[in-house]
Amino acid sequence: MQVHKHDAIIIGAGGAGLMAALYASKGGADVAVVSKLYPTRSHTGAAQGGIGAALGNLDEDRPIYHTYDTVKGGDYLTDQAAAKILAENAVDAVIELEHMGLPFDRTSEKRISQRRFGGHTRNFGEELVRRACHAADRTGHMILQTLYQQCIKNEVKFFDEFQVVDMIVVGGTVAGVVAIELGTGEFHIFHGKASFFASGGWGRCWSVTSNAHSLTGDGAAIALRRGVPLQDMEFFQFHPTGIYRMGILITEGVRGEGGVLINSQGERFMERYAPSAKDLASRDVVSRAIYLETRAGRSIKNRGYVHLDVRPQTVNRYFAEEGRDRKDFIDEGTVERKLPDILDFCRTYLGVDPVKEPMPVQPTAHYAMGGIPTNVDAEVVIDADGAVMPGAYAAGETACVSVHGANRLGTNSLVDLVVFGRRGGMKVAEYVKGADWTPLPADAGGEIEAEYERIRGGSGKSRPGELRALMQQTMMDNVGVFRTEETLQKGIDDLAELRERFRTDLQIDDKSRVFNTDVMEAWELGCLLDLADVTARTAYERKESRGAHSREDFKKRDDENWMAHSLIYQTGEMSDPSYEAHFDKKVDLSLWEEEIEQGIPEDQQKFRPIERVY
Amino acid sequence: MEVTFRIRRQNPDVPGQEKPYWQEFVLRDVDPTDRVLEMLHRIKWEQDGSLSLRRSCAHGVCGSDAMRINGVNRLACKILVRDVGEKVQVEPILGLPVIKDLIVDMEPFFDHYKQVMPFFVNDEALPEDGRERLQTQADREQFDDTTKCILCACCTTACPSFWANGNYVGPAAIVGAHRFIFDTRDQAEKERLDILSEPNGVWRCRTIFNCTPACPRDIEVTKAIGEVKLAIRKGETFGIIQIDEVH
Structure with a gap:
């Protein structure tokens, strides 16, 4: 090498x-x-x-x-x-x-x-x-x-x-x-x-x-x-506004410019979930609201999406209701100038012109x-x-x-x-x-090269694309916006089965070396499976709801027991890993602690963990 | 609907596939709003894992999947099946050496880009208040169009002048230079214009206009090249250019 x-x-x-x-x-x-x-x-x-x-x-x-x-x-x-x-x-x-x-x-x-x-x-x-x-x-x-x-x-x-x-x-x-x-x-x-x-x-x-x-x-x-x-x-964050079915991001900037989310009843539903920040509440809050609207039968055509409306007449109507200055009102030119790429995506992929029609959006997996x-x-x-x-x-x-x-x-x-x-x-x-140079071990790179050869030699029946699609579906269904012990267990079980197929039944068509994206995608799938697994496992262990982690069987944030970071370690053999999660890494609350030291009364402390309201 | 893909293939690593050849794939249950990229993925993931292409973002912002689709340079992720019909021919972009299937060697393309000093130059002292340099929104808009470039190579590899002479820097590099030449904060316009006055600079452009419709970002590439030509001719760049004069 x-x-x-x-x-x-x-x-x-x-x-x-x-x-x-x-x-x-x-x-x-x-x-x-x-x-x-x-x-x-x-x-x-x-x-x-x-x-x-x-x-x-x-x-x-x-x-x-x-x-x-x-x-x-x-x-x-x-x-x-x-x-x-x-x-x-x-x-x-x-x-x-x-x-x-x-x-x-x-x-x-x-x-x-x-x-x-x-x-x-x-x-x-x-x-x-x-x-x-x-x-x-x-x-x-x-x-x-x-x-x-x-x-x-x-x-x-x-x-x-x-x-x-x-x-x-x-x-x-x-x-x-x-x-x-x-x-x-x-x-x-x-x-x-x-x-x-x-x-x-x-x-x-x-x-x-x-x-x-x-x-x-x-x-x-x-x-x-x-x-x-x-x-x-x-x-893991689900961004509330991905293009329906495709997941392509529609920036929060659309709502920053005045765009609003509307359900099948024509209602600006975020007014109910976040009376102050409304459509600009934090992302976890808005994504959950869209799911809850869907469950209540108020998604558009009952298909699990809502409308994001940035048409000037809609935006200006709400601006007027909020008593905003008329100089803040927008026209078609504002939308064209400030959101050109968004307009391009919608026109290209949906045939929808956001200046004239609302955009169909649903939550999309976005950020770790x-x-x-x-x-x-x-x-x-x-x-x-x-x-x-x-x-x-x-x-x-x-x-x-x-x-x-x-x-x-x-x-x-x-x-x-x-x-x-x-x-x-x-x-x-x-x-x-x-720092000094750490000498390389004699076998550096040998282990991963062998793993690559194992993948390249795959002559089973499971194409990487098939396993990946199954993993993505179980993660969406079971380790998504809302979670319960039951769904998470299902996710963990599904992933175990997929990992077994990944280990023993891979099918690789491309045996060549030059730009082999077949092997590359298979190796990447191995990474995804590991990360999906530790995501599902830590989600299973954390028995509270906090931020993007929303457990329907533990609906409240529980600072007494769960105000801690999780750390998950791989243990066991590389070829057959197991995992160990710990919840003992303290959250740094030093700004709050400073407020306490300064004798600031509790109701005036800014960094004391309190219930989040938007 | 059913769509037949005819794909230009080549693999230097497999005996019998070193030379380019065509292969057909048939896909069923295709939705007219599916992206061509998704169809190529279906071929790769369901029929033949050896089909090789570059892709990443899948929505037209990373510039990985430029290819020639029914004879026109496109990003596979930014063109839908309904726009290309039931028979789709896909081949690598022209003018760059093919590595494998739809993957070409991008090094010459990026080398041309690097030739035009595609970076901001201003050696003056920074504002004393420690804040940003000032610029009017009108000045900012002068070069807005060329900031959109994603270096996908659709324009350069659609250009007959580039096909004829691979040493020509090509439209994308000129767009890259334009973005700085017309930025009021930048100070290296003279150096860039000198580079672009060389024999392999802007004068190889014959205003054939292939570049502009090829651009997936709707940059007016030919116009930008024209503005650079005019700037060279006038020996200065700011405040005097009437866009009409270019055409």
């Missing part, structure tokens, strides 16, 4: 990976970015509505309000000190993106334009605030492009279409990763002092998802197999709050006390800091990428200066 030696190996070239690469190389590290996709194909580019930062360009705003919203949005599972860092660093990070040339939309004062987004408020929940900095409805695209362009400028070394498939751990220290060069099918060793996972989420565990086909959770699955626990896996546990400098931590695994780093969706807690607020994924990608990159630069 060919061996490449670089101080830092960045795995994944989306927002977090590129940010880490930029900062690690600016800090003097020799960096290689290894990515299974060309960088500009990464899913950061699909993010639409905006990146939250308390710039205060249009409304009075402060980072502490953003912190509060993030903690409340996470249903108090968010680590409070981390949320504060997120909100404070967000301001610098967004300004810095602008300095890198990112073409944000502008206000009449020539500053970065901002829009409303779900759960983002001023003065601790007083009213919705314009905080999401945006470039039309393709903010993620512009972030991805800008960061890639800056990497070209800074001559960062890329290994495009190299898929990382294993991590090399020597005596508890990470010595690098193993990757397969897709174009040739050859294995390569990347020997590094630091290995930085920025490899994205695993929405493809579910059948209706906003996620790209490539979001198969490779990094998280590899880490789990090599001894890293995964944190808070039971919390959980993942590889890290501290606020993107160092991977492997136990409840925060012990660092030397040489291992993670940021972005694949990581769990945890700033999103039990439910992520809209825009905070992009904030997470740039803030923790940057902090991690700086930390890596510092680390590689002092």
Whole structure:
């Protein structure tokens, strides 16, 4: 196997990976970015509505309000000190993106334009605030492009279409990763002092998802197999507005611009579920409301979807009811200008013109709050006390800091990428200066190469596509928006059967080496099965409802017993793994503790975990 | 409905498949609103796992699945069955070496992109208040169209001038340069225009217009190239360009 030696190996070239690469190389590290996709194909580019930062360009705003919203949005599972860092660093990070040339939309004062987004408020929940900095409805695209362009400028070394498939751990220290060069099918060793996972989420565990086909959770699955626990896996966000049946994301920015959700009775039903924030309540709340409307027989045509209506006459009618200033009223031109990509998606895929008709939407699997546990400098931590695994780093969706807690607020994924990608990159630069090279073991890469050959030789009857579809369906039916012990047990049982077929009955048609996507998809399916399994298991164990994890048999949040992060470990043999979940990692409540120390009376404390009301 | 796919295939790794050949697949129960990408997936997942293509986002924003569908460059995820009919011919985009089936070597394409300094340059001191640089929304809109590019290569590989001469930087690279040349905050327009005045720069464009209808993002590619040509001719870029003059 060919061996490449670089101080830092960045795995994944989306927002977090590129940010880490930029900062690690600016800090003097020799960096290689290894990515299974060309960088500009990464899913950061699909993010639409905006990146939250308390710039205060249009409304009075402060980072502490953003912190509060993030903690409340996470249903108090968010680590409070981390949320504060997120909100404070967000301001610098967004300004810095602008300095890198990112073409944000502008206000009449020539500053970065901002829009409303779900759960983002001023003065601790007083009213919705314009905080999401945006470039039309393709903010993620512009972030991805800008960061890639800056990497070209800074001559960062890329290994495009190299898929990382294993991590090399020597005596508890990470010595690098193993990757397969897709174009040739050859294995390569990347020997590094630091290995930085920025490899994205695993929405493809579910059948209706906003996620790209490539979001198969490779990094998280590899880490789990090599001894890293995964944190808070039971919390997976369903975004309320995916295009019906397809799952393609319709940004919350549509509701930020005044769009409303309507049921089959013509009712704006969110007024009942969230009297104050209404359609801009946090995502878990809105997704559940859509499911409940469906159960009550009020989905459109009884088919499990509702209408998202951004027609100017509808929006303006509600604006008038709310007593909004006439200058806020919108016309067709506003919609065209502010949501061009959304209009394009609906016109292309549905033949629906949102300026004239409402859009059919349903909840879509969207974002992993959980993942590889890290501290606020993107160092991977492997136990409840925060012990660092030397040489291992993670940021972005694949990581769990945890700033999103039990439910992520809209825009905070992009904030997470740039803030923790940057902090991690700086930390890596510092680390590689002092760290020694860990020698590679003689058999590095041998185990994963053998596993690949096993897959390639598959001569059974189960095509990867069939197993994947069955997994996605059982996850949708049993480990979705609402869960019970019964559904979760069904999910676990189904997954066990699918894993058995994956091990013993795979059918692979393509036996060649050049760009073998048949084997690639099968290996990725193995990652998805592992992650689906640990998701179902932690969801089974957590006997309460919190944020995106909604148990119908345990409907209340239970802070007394469950105010803790989950950590799930793989035990047993690699070929036949079992799992062990622990719920002993404390949630950081330091902002609340400070309020108590300062003698602030309970009813004036902002960070005390209370019931979430929107 | 029933749809017949005729797909151009090639696998250098399998004896007998090194040279390109055509293979037909029949799909039943196809809905007219299905994406062509979903149909290619059905072939791969139900009939022949060796069919090879790139794809990721499946909704037209990542730019992975550019291919020639019924003779026209398209993203397979952004074209529906009802738009292509019951007989669909799929082949790799032209002008780049084929690696396998519908997968081509994208390196020459990205190399051209990197030639035009596709990154923001401004070495002036940052605003003293520590905040963003200022720009009017009108100035921002000058280059809005070309910010939409997803580097899928549909335009460049639809261009006869590029087919004739692979050293031509091609429409996508010019679009990439345009995005910065017309950004009031950027300071490297002269360097970029110098690069694009070279023999393999914009003057290889013969205004054939294939690029514009090929763009899945509806970028007015030919117009952007025209604006760059005009900027080179005038030796300056800001404030004086009448779009009408280009055509």
